[in-house]
Amino acid sequence: MAIKTFDGTKIPTTADGGAALAAFLREKRADSHFWQDEVTGAYHVLGYAQTRGILHDPTHFSSDFSHLVPESTEPGLRDHVNLGTIDPPKHRKYRSLVNQAFTPKVIAGMESRMAAVTDRLLGALDGLDEFDLVTNFASPLPAIVTAELLGVPAEDHSLFRTWAQVATGGAFDNPIGELNEVTVPESVSETFNQMREYLLEVAKERRKDPRNDLISRMIAAEIDGERLSDAEVYGLAASILIGGQVSTTVLLGNALVALGGRPDAERDLRADPSLIPGFLDETLRYYPPVVFAYRLAKNGAELDGTPVTDGTPVISWVMSANRDEATFPHSETFDLRRDPNPHLSFGHGIHYCLGAPVLRMESRIAVAKLLERYATIECRNVDYHETPGVLGVRSIDLVVGRA
Numbered sequence: 452m453a454i455k456t457f458d459g460t461k462i463p464t465t466a467d468g469g470a471a472l473a474a475f476l477r478e479k480r481a482d483s484h485f486w487q488d489e490v491t492g493a494y495h496v497l498g499y500a501q502t503r504g505i506l507h508d509p510t511h512f513s514s515d516f517s518h519l520v521p522e523s524t525e526p527g528l529r530d531h532v533n534l535g536t537i538d539p540p541k542h543r544k545y546r547s548l549v550n551q552a553f554t555p556k557v558i559a560g561m562e563s564r565m566a567a568v569t570d571r572l573l574g575a576l577d578g579l580d581e582f583d584l585v586t587n588f589a590s591p592l593p594a595i596v597t598a599e600l601l602g603v604p605a606e607d608h609s610l611f612r613t614w615a616q617v618a619t620g621g622a623f624d625n626p627i628g629e630l631n632e633v634t635v636p637e638s639v640s641e642t643f644n645q646m647r648e649y650l651l652e653v654a655k656e657r658r659k660d661p662r663n664d665l666i667s668r669m670i671a672a673e674i675d676g677e678r679l680s681d682a683e684v685y686g687l688a689a690s691i692l693i694g695g696q697v698s699t700t701v702l703l704g705n706a707l708v709a710l711g712g713r714p715d716a717e718r719d720l721r722a723d724p725s726l727i728p729g730f731l732d733e734t735l736r737y738y739p740p741v742v743f744a745y746r747l748a749k750n751g752a753e754l755d756g757t758p759v760t761d762g763t764p765v766i767s768w769v770m771s772a773n774r775d776e777a778t779f780p781h782s783e784t785f786d787l788r789r790d791p792n793p794h795l796s797f798g799h800g801i802h803y804c805l806g807a808p809v810l811r812m813e814s815r816i817a818v819a820k821l822l823e824r825y826a827t828i829e830c831r832n833v834d835y836h837e838t839p840g841v842l843g844v845r846s847i848d849l850v851v852g853r854a
């Protein structure tokens with residue numbers, strides 16, 4: 452089948468909560484699983500099997516965009532190791548080292564602290580019957596959890612929030628498919644320098660005096676006799692610090708929106724909290740915080756038998772894959788009991804989200820505690836990020852009533 456072309460500049464943003472984008476992708480998907488943007492030359496992939504296949508094939512679809520970013524002399528950027536944008540074989544080494552520190556046991560050990568932090572944040576809202584969920588809860592929660600995971604003082608969480616917001620700013624601004632002119636604003640390099648100084652100091656202290664935290668475990672991790680340098684510990688810690696916060700904030704907001712418009716789902720969750728994990732996976736499928744994954748074609752990649760010039764951007768639409776009828780029957784229906792639910796919202800293959808277990812636990816606790824604490828929850832004034840790449844709530848007022 453020939454790959455069709457379209458004008459990618461007409462892709463709707465996520466400003467309305469994703470409805471227009473989902474409708475656009477559905478229409479295109481019905482016609483073909485592969486499209487080429489006639490303006491930028493980038494390819495767009497819309498089917499589930501095709502998206503999964505690309506994420507599973509780092510040999511032909513590279514995550515390494517480093518040659519598009521001018522080499523920085525700023526230490527914070529120079530030393531930053533973004534796991535998500537490294538190809539094998541280097542990726543394997545770094546990922547295995549971080550994995551040694553990020554074990555299921557470590558994550559399970561965080562549960563009681565996460566519950567305590569959640570209670571503390573909600574306790575601070577006692578007496579209010581209306582508040583913005585994002586500022587008061589969904590944004591500080593992942594910042595504190597990330598700080599505790601890395602083993603740095605939780606009081607510094609507002610620094611973490613700012614760093615993550617500035618560092619992920621690009622995800623909100625870059626036009627789709629235009630990867631050939633990536634520039635890094637000064638505010639971003641300044642942020643990375645601050646993060647580097649802070650995390651290098653922590654790494655230095657943990658080398659002298661190890662503790663039970665991720666940074667100490669990364670310092671101790673070893674593969675084939677190789678250990679991480681302090682600069683690498685900084686780079687990987689920064690990748691975790693940035694990777695998880697904004698998407699987690701967005702997911703919590705999206706979960707409340709999903710509940711707000713579905714009284715039956717809210718009633719079912721209140722009656723049976725064991726449905727919460729399935730509800731969150733369905734929220735991730737239906738409203739994926741990360742809407743698409745970027746790759747660059749390499750080593751003679753092909754799409755549907757058509758050769759793709761090395762270096763061409765290939766945009767895999769997770770949002771479209773997640774609603775492909777061939778994999779998800781009644782894909783436009785939000786079904787909290789959907790099983791199986793093999794959505795691609797955490798990616799797939801070697802770059803599968805490292806933080807998924809942390810996020811699953813954190814969001815399960817958060818939703819359970821919100822439902823326990825408030826007998827009624829009403830969503831008002833929902834405001835969405837307006838971007839091509841992130842789908843989710845920027846602010847949302849909750850009007851709550853205690854039992």
Ligand code: HEM
Binds near residue numbers: 691696801
């Ligand atoms: C709702 C929350 C989250 C979503 C939707 C999400 C989504 C994703 C996706 C789609 C990828 C793969 C990107 C690609 O293949 O191009 C990814 C990778 C990654 N995520 Fe997450 N993430 C979330 C939370 C977190 C958290 C809480 C952390 C850290 C504690 C985290 C850390 C990472 C890291 C380090 C990677 C890179 C892994 C690698 O390349 O090997 N994420 N995430």
